[in-house]
Amino acid sequence: MPVSIKMTQPAGDGTAAYQSLADEIRELIEAGTLRVGDRIPSIRRLRQQSSRSISTVLHAYQVLEGMGLIEARPQSGYYVKRRPSAGSTIACSDPSSTPRAVNVLDRLTRINREMCDPALVPLGGAHPGKPMLPMRQLLRLERTLGRVARRGADWYEFPAGALELQQAIASHYIDAGCTFAPEDIVVTCGAQEALVLCLRAVAKAGDVVGVESPTYFGVLQAMESLSIRAVELPTHPQHGLDLDRLRRTLARQKLKALIVSTNAQNPLGFVTSDEHKRELTRIITRQRLPLIEDDVYGDLTHGPRPRTCKAYDEEGLVMLCSSFSKSLAPGMRIGWCAPGRWREQIERLKFSSTIASHTIAQQVIAAYIKQGGYVRHLRKITRIYEQQLCTASNTVLESFPAGTNVAHPVGGFVLWIELPRTIDAMALYERSAAAGISIAPGPIFSPSGRYQHHIRLSIGHPWSPTLAAGIRRVGELAKELSVR
Numbered sequence: 493m494p495v496s497i498k499m500t501q502p503a504g505d506g507t508a509a510y511q512s513l514a515d516e517i518r519e520l521i522e523a524g525t526l527r528v529g530d531r532i533p534s535i536r537r538l539r540q541q542s543s544r545s546i547s548t549v550l551h552a553y554q555v556l557e558g559m560g561l562i563e564a565r566p567q568s569g570y571y572v573k574r575r576p577s578a579g580s581t582i583a584c585s586d587p588s589s590t591p592r593a594v595n596v597l598d599r600l601t602r603i604n605r606e607m608c609d610p611a612l613v614p615l616g617g618a619h620p621g622k623p624m625l626p627m628r629q630l631l632r633l634e635r636t637l638g639r640v641a642r643r644g645a646d647w648y649e650f651p652a653g654a655l656e657l658q659q660a661i662a663s664h665y666i667d668a669g670c671t672f673a674p675e676d677i678v679v680t681c682g683a684q685e686a687l688v689l690c691l692r693a694v695a696k697a698g699d700v701v702g703v704e705s706p707t708y709f710g711v712l713q714a715m716e717s718l719s720i721r722a723v724e725l726p727t728h729p730q731h732g733l734d735l736d737r738l739r740r741t742l743a744r745q746k747l748k749a750l751i752v753s754t755n756a757q758n759p760l761g762f763v764t765s766d767e768h769k770r771e772l773t774r775i776i777t778r779q780r781l782p783l784i785e786d787d788v789y790g791d792l793t794h795g796p797r798p799r800t801c802k803a804y805d806e807e808g809l810v811m812l813c814s815s816f817s818k819s820l821a822p823g824m825r826i827g828w829c830a831p832g833r834w835r836e837q838i839e840r841l842k843f844s845s846t847i848a849s850h851t852i853a854q855q856v857i858a859a860y861i862k863q864g865g866y867v868r869h870l871r872k873i874t875r876i877y878e879q880q881l882c883t884a885s886n887t888v889l890e891s892f893p894a895g896t897n898v899a900h901p902v903g904g905f906v907l908w909i910e911l912p913r914t915i916d917a918m919a920l921y922e923r924s925a926a927a928g929i930s931i932a933p934g935p936i937f938s939p940s941g942r943y944q945h946h947i948r949l950s951i952g953h954p955w956s957p958t959l960a961a962g963i964r965r966v967g968e969l970a971k972e973l974s975v976r
C-alpha cells in the first residue's frame with residue numbers, strides 16, 4: 493500500500509510545475525514524513541491528488557530518481573531510497589593562529605591550468621558549464637545594444653564603471669539588505685580584481701590579514717602576490733567563522749583586515765545567519781577593522797536571498813566584493829566592489845590597475861538585470877545547482893571509501909569532501925588528472941597547506957553520465973589509495 497501524501501496545488505509562481513512537485517516530495521523525505529522503503533503514490537494517483545499532468549508527475553519522479561532519493565521497482569512502483577545527507581559531520585577547523593607567509597602560487601599555477609582544461613572531466617574549477625549560462629539572451633542583448641556596442645569599442649568606460657551597471661547592481665542588492673547609491677560601487681574585472689584592490693587599499697607587504705580556514709585559494713594567491721601574511725581562523729562548515737576564536741585572536745594579534753565569505757562560502761558552502769553577520773560586523777566595528785566580504789556566490793543560495801555583513805555596516809568598514817562570474821558568465825570578467833570609506837582610493841587603484849572594465853559587457857549585464865532576465869535566470873539555475881549538489885553528494889557517499897564526510901552546501905555549486913586520514917589529497921589529485929579528471933586538492937585552500945585529506949568537487953556543469961562516472965572514478969581511486 494503506498495503511503496498517502498497531501499500535495500498542495502500548483503504554485504503558479506513561475507516555478508516549473510515538475511520542479512515544485514519534486515521539491516515538495518523531497519521536503520517530505522527530508523522531514524522524515526516519507527521514510528526509506530515507503531512506497532510513494534503511483535504516477536496516476538499523484539496526478540489526481542496534485543492536479544498536475546501525467547508528464548509533470550513523471551518528470552518530478554525522474555528528478556527525484558536522479559537525485560537518488562527514490563527508485564522505481566519493476567511491477568511494484570516508486571519507493572523512497574534514501575534520505576538526503578542531513579548536515580555534515582565535518583568538524584569546525586582548528587588551525588594554528590600563528591601568522592605565516594602564504595605559499596600557494598607554485599602549486600596553483602599547474603592546478604589552475606588543469607582546472608581550465610576542457611579535455612578533463614570538469615570537477616576541479618568552480619566554473620558554471622556553458623548550458624548554465626544565458627548565452628542566447630546575452631548575445632541577443634549585445635546585438636540589440638549594437639549602437640552602444642559600436643560606441644563602446646572605441647571608448648574607455650570610467651574607472652568606477654558604467655552608470656547603468658552601477659544603478660542595476662545597487663537596485664539588485666536591495667534584496668541583500670544593502671542600500672547603495674550607484675556611485676558607491678566600483679566595477680572591476682571580476683571579483684578577483686575587487687579582492688586585490690581591497691587588499692591593496694588596506695594592507696601592505698608584511699601585514700597580517702585573517703582568513704577563513706579553509707578559504708578560496710584566489711584570496712591566498714592575491715595575498716601571496718602582495719606579500720601579505722595570513723592568520724587562519726577556525727571556521728565551522730555550517731555556521732561560518734568561529735566568532736569566539738576571532739575575538740581571542742584579535743585580543744592578541746594585530747590584523748590589518750579580515751576576508752570572509754558569508755554566503756555559500758567556497759569551499760564549504762555555508763550561509764551564515766543574520767545574527768552571525770550582525771555580530772561579526774559589531775566585532776570589526778569595535779576594532780575599526782576592515783572586513784573584505786566576498787559575496788560572489790550570494791545570488792546562488794538555495795533559499796531567499798541572504799543578507800550580507802555590508803547590510804549591517806554603519807561605518808563604511810565592510811568592503812563588499814562580488815561578480816557575475818558564477819551566476820552569469822565568467823568570460824565577461826565583470827565584478828564590482830562597494831568599498832565603503834575606501835571608495836576614492838579603490839577608484840584610483842582601479843585606474844592604475846586596469847583603467848576600466850569591458851564597456852560592452854557592462855552595458856549588456858546592466859540591460860539584462862534591468863529587464864528582469866537576471867532574476868529569472870537565478871531562479872532557474874539555483875534550483876538546478878541545488879539538485880545537482882544533492883545528486884553529487886549521494887554519488888560521493890555511495891562510491892567513496894567508508895569514513896568519507898561531505899559538507900552540506902546551501903548554495904553555489906561546490907562540494908567539500910573530507911576523506912579518511914590515510915588518503916593524501918595531492919596523490920588523489922595526481923591520479924585523477926592522469927585518469928582525465930580535474931579535481932581541486934584540499935591544501936590549496938589553506939596558507940599552511942592544511943586539508944591534506946580533503947578535496948573540492950565542482951558541480952557547475954550540467955549533471956551527466958560523464959560527471960557521475962568521473963565522481964565514481966575518483967571514489968575508486970580514493971579506495972585504491974586508502975588500502976596502500
Ligand SMILES: Cc1ncc(COP(=O)(O)O)c(C=O)c1O
Binds near residue numbers: 818
Ligand atoms: C569565492 C570566490 N571569490 C572570488 C572568485 C573570483 O571570481 P571572478 O572570476 O569574478 O574573478 C572566485 C572564483 O572562483 C571565488 O570562488
